[in-house]
Amino acid sequence: MLKRRTVLQAGAMTMVGSRLVRAEEEFRIDVPAEFSGRFVAFGSQVKRGVETAVDVWKSVRGETVGGHSISVTEHDVQSNNATTVSVMSQLINSDRCHVLIGPGGSDIGAAAVPPWKQAADRPVWIVPGVSTMVVEEQIGKVPYFFHTFPWTYHYHKMIVAGLKASIGTDKKVAIIHSDGAYGRAHIKYAVKYLQDAGFNIVAQELIRENAPDYTPSLLKLRPLQPDVLYTLVQTSDAILLAKQIFSVKLTAPYLIGTFQTTLPEWKAALGDVQAYWTGVNTYIPNQHTKADPIEPKLFPSSDDWEDAWRKRWNKEPEYMEVGAYASCMLALLAWRKPSPWIETRSPRPWLNRPTRPRWGTAGSNRATLRCIRLSRRCWTSSCRSRAINTPASSGIRPTGRTVNCCRGHRYRWLYFSSLLSTRC
């Protein structure tokens, strides 16, 4: 028969042992993202952002976070909804990960929601992309979900405000939207904000995702002679659409896209055809924003950060790379307090705290570090006017400032908006 003392000793040793094991536990950052398939570009951007953040953290704060070594594991969701569900379920229910960062695309992000939502013990999930309202409607207010990116309506609120201020609302607008999740998610808000502003919407034309020919749809719009052509399609379709708009001589003076119009991919694909297109973005290089006053080494001035990025990756930073960097850095900061074990719930209050201006903008959510900008870019390599906006301020503030670039293009839409509450 066991003595009481022996049982107590065994119990105490087990407790101490388990604490020791937990102290050696790695802080797991799992990145479920699109590393193959149609949205592969998003996955590689998220990966680069996270890897850079972890390396910067290690060089500034050492190899550990809160006393735990850091492990980053990428998981390929293959740009496929079913795979996304399976990967998320595995990470949440079996692997018991601490923080999830990714995916990037709206369709895939929406597919990732159910396994996370259904889990009893949810890890913190920070999404550096995904604008679809499906995600916000389902989990926007759920604790432990953080979103460092604008939602669909932010795009259109921003664009329409810019249009209204610069060209007035007595204009005819024709909308082209794709039949995929992206187009369907955006059309509602584009129409709402355009109508609320008083624009005359003369046509809403649906096009097929991945179609090789949009000419019939464009031919329908040509006789209407719209002043503004407002396109709601994803990048690959947008490139082909822009080419065909040029070819069919659909000469709307104002050509509006979303994020794609600021991407190097767009520039490379379209050359001069991309001139006169306007879009939004959460990050544009060369803005000369100051370093974060509290964490200047983790969030240095944009010039320093961009220089380091270019040296490391030999390329300009993309918006989702910046988003993934910020998301990962926030996760590391949230768990920075030394702790013998990793508690997935403790950092939430910190993540939800109001923020001071960091990287150019203030926000009601710590995870919202950036802004959304309406810009037209001149892509001529020698031209320095390629990224234009105004100093940071809160709210939408059209400035009306005019800049002439090297090609004589007049850039008049210089707007800057702090999108404060991306988590809503």
Place this chain on the structure above:
Amino acid sequence: MAVFLQLIVDALLIGGLYALLAVGVSLGFGVIRIINFAHGELAMLGAYGAFWAFTLLGVDPLVALPGLLVLGYLGGLLLFRGLIQHVLRAPPLNQILLTFGIALVLQHIAVVLWTGDNRNVNASYALSTTEIGPVLVFYGRLIAFIAAACLIGGLIAWLRWTETGRAVRAVAQNRDAATLIGIDPDHAYALAFAVSCALGVAGGAIVSFPINITPFMGFSVLLKSIAIVILGGMGSIGGTLAGAMILALAETMLAFYVPDGAGWTDGVAFGMIVAILLLRPRGIAGQGLTA
């Protein structure tokens, strides 16, 4: 009327491209009775070949076309000798899995080598247009159509008037009879497969300037090609041409005349295929290799 003419011209030009992409699938199936599910990926490689020739060497896709044709032919020959000929007598499922596997491997190699970014060949004529009466003609598509027509014409001429072409047709019609008169069927198979691969690569090079190039473009090319081949009739070059034109016309008219019709184009195309399979399973021109 002007709009209707415009739509007809657009549909014809698009139909020519569809035909070129589908004709290789049709030839491959007509002779060796294997549907090559990697055909779309071969077109993707052709498009990348044209892109890199244009970007790195400044060579126009049309100038690069003969070289890409030869590369496609040699690649097809290698593929046949290395892999395809081992499943010639295997169950159809094995053949499908093999070619599908090849497609996946090629796609992932392309992602690793060139990333998933969109690429475009911005040749000077790619976006130019001219107005002929009330009709706007895209130079890029017109040039692509002419190139496609030349290649399809060359294929028909080869099948009809050359000894090797006739040998391929003979094997397609009756392998045993062809063997009896001294034709080597394995050689004919290899030749037909290599030519179908070369056509796929050439098709990709030609569509490199009207459409976007990505590692994932192959699947939609394959899907459309198979739809056309079923519509036109497996193994019939003439049927494939007719199928391509019908599909292009149906898509264009639907997109213009039906509200939100552009969203239904794929559905209607596949609806037509279902109807053909139910009412006339041999397609428009049926089995057998007819030029």
